[in-house]
Amino acid sequence: MINPLLDKLPVGICLVNEAYEIVFLNAFFLDRMPVEVRGDALGKPLAEVFPEQIKFLKRRIKSVFVLKHPSFSYWEQRPHIFPFKSSRPITGEETQMVQNMEIVPHKDTDTGQQYACILIQDVTAQASYFKAQAQLAEELKTEHEAQRKLIRKLDRAQSQLIQAEKMASTGQLAAGIAHEINNPMGFVTANLNTLEQYAQNLLETCQATKKLFASHAPEHVEALQELYDATHVELIEEDMGPLIQESKDGLKRVSEIVSTLRSFAEEPQHTWGYLNLHDTANQLVQLVSTQFKRPNFKVTCEPAQLKWYCESASLKQALTNLMINAAQSIDDTGLVMLDIKQSTSGIVVKIVDTGCGISQANLKRVFEPFYTTRPEGKGQGLGLSVAYSAIEKHKGKLVINSREGKGTVIEVRLPVLKEKEEDKSASNSNAESL
Ligand SMILES: Nc1ncnc2c1ncn2[C@@H]1O[C@H](COP(=O)(O)OP(=O)(O)O)[C@@H](O)[C@H]1O
Numbered sequence: 154m155i156n157p158l159l160d161k162l163p164v165g166i167c168l169v170n171e172a173y174e175i176v177f178l179n180a181f182f183l184d185r186m187p188v189e190v191r192g193d194a195l196g197k198p199l200a201e202v203f204p205e206q207i208k209f210l211k212r213r214i215k216s217v218f219v220l221k222h223p224s225f226s227y228w229e230q231r232p233h234i235f236p237f238k239s240s241r242p243i244t245g246e247e248t249q250m251v252q253n254m255e256i257v258p259h260k261d262t263d264t265g266q267q268y269a270c271i272l273i274q275d276v277t278a279q280a281s282y283f284k285a286q287a288q289l290a291e292e293l294k295t296e297h298e299a300q301r302k303l304i305r306k307l308d309r310a311q312s313q314l315i316q317a318e319k320m321a322s323t324g325q326l327a328a329g330i331a332h333e334i335n336n337p338m339g340f341v342t343a344n345l346n347t348l349e350q351y352a353q354n355l356l357e358t359c360q361a362t363k364k365l366f367a368s369h370a371p372e373h374v375e376a377l378q379e380l381y382d383a384t385h386v387e388l389i390e391e392d393m394g395p396l397i398q399e400s401k402d403g404l405k406r407v408s409e410i411v412s413t414l415r416s417f418a419e420e421p422q423h424t425w426g427y428l429n430l431h432d433t434a435n436q437l438v439q440l441v442s443t444q445f446k447r448p449n450f451k452v453t454c455e456p457a458q459l460k461w462y463c464e465s466a467s468l469k470q471a472l473t474n475l476m477i478n479a480a481q482s483i484d485d486t487g488l489v490m491l492d493i494k495q496s497t498s499g500i501v502v503k504i505v506d507t508g509c510g511i512s513q514a515n516l517k518r519v520f521e522p523f524y525t526t527r528p529e530g531k532g533q534g535l536g537l538s539v540a541y542s543a544i545e546k547h548k549g550k551l552v553i554n555s556r557e558g559k560g561t562v563i564e565v566r567l568p569v570l571k572e573k574e575e576d577k578s579a580s581n582s583n584a585e586s587l
């Protein structure tokens with residue numbers, strides 16, 4: 154009565170005695186066993202029927218006999234204990250059965266015999282669903298990660314774009330200001346020169362008048378002296394020269410700023426050609442090192458005779474500005490390195506210094522025209538703006554990495570720019586350097 158019922162269960166049942174012999178198999182278990190062992194399995198040692206699995210099974214069964222507790226084995230740890238097949242309900246496709254196994258202790262109340270009852274549950278469908286879910290989750294995670302990377306890239310691109318736009322608009326503004334300042338500067342400079350001459354003449358007139366009075370009308374000399382004292386003629390005599398000189402110096406500074414502003418804003422002139430970067434780098438280092446004695450300078454250029462098609466004046470200006478900044482960042486001793494390398498897509502120029510570095514807050518502002526941390530009169534705050542716009546004109550990129558107190562690395566990446574046909578013939582032999 155009981156056996157036919159057990160044969161209807163969707164669970165494999167195999168009863169094993171204490172000698173590890175098979176004493177019962179239900180239909181589910183039997184039907185799924187390999188054909189060659191199916192017929193005479195009953196009564197045989199488990200080891201003979203399942204020689205490959207016996208080590209694992211014996212260990213589990215033994216623990217059930219000793220502890221008298223059920224033992225479980227889930228498919229995640231050991232998916233295919235018995236070499237059974239499972240067929241999919243809809244497609245009928247046969248695959249290796251994924252199994253959960255439970256071994257429960259059983260005692261025959263009549264004989265007192267101990268048994269281990271192996272129960273096998275077919276969880277192939279659940280396992281494949283579970284695996285599909287896990288794969289989906291993995292794919293989602295990868296996709297999510299890719300999206301995050303993309304967002305970061307977009308963020309970077311956006312801030313570069315904002316920077317570029319800012320520079321373009323400040324460039325236009327600078328060009329306008331330079332133009333507007335240039336006109337009044339012209340007449341103020343001319344007027345000051347004339348005024349200097351006039352003032353000189355007036356002073357000379359005063360001196361001559363005093364002499365004339367002394368020789369022709371000595372009685373009026375005292376009155377004249379009183380007049381001179383009241384109008385501070387002697388002070389004027391003393392002070393006028395330095396005052397005019399100071400104003401001229403001021404004007405010179407303004408005109409320097411104006412000309413830098415112009416180079417920042419103007420379109421590159423048509424002086425494109427081949428620049429010998431190796432020679433340029435060496436001459437640049439020589440030039441900067443005569444101004445700045447403290448840092449050690451190191452220069453490398455690979456390949457040694459690298460010639461680069463560019464607008465040489467503005468590129469040299471950019472590199473000079475960057476090198477000067479690097480040298481200025483070094484207070485005591487330190488290193489400034491200029492390293493030029495050809496890459497697959499262009500060239501990479503690195504300017505590295507072991508100087509004071511730039512704080513995170515200042516880093517956001519360094520490209521702003523007139524932003525400077527240097528003492529009054531020592532910096533115009535235009536060096537980086539000019540370098541930026543020159544590199545922009547070469548369709549390149551300028552990236553600053555800096556750590557306060559450690560130093561700064563500036564990387565300039567320049568792509569290969571196509572030489573215009575009309576330039577080709579002129580440029581071949583005359584590579585230029587600084
Ligand atoms: N290599 C560097 N190391 C440290 N600070 C730097 C470096 N390059 C630029 N800076 C900072 O950026 C500011 C702006 O530089 P720049 O535009 O060349 O103007 P300036 O040199 O006239 O101040 C500097 O005042 C300085 O604070």
Ligand SMILES: [Mg+2]
Nearest residue numbers: 474478536537
């Ligand atoms: Mg500078």
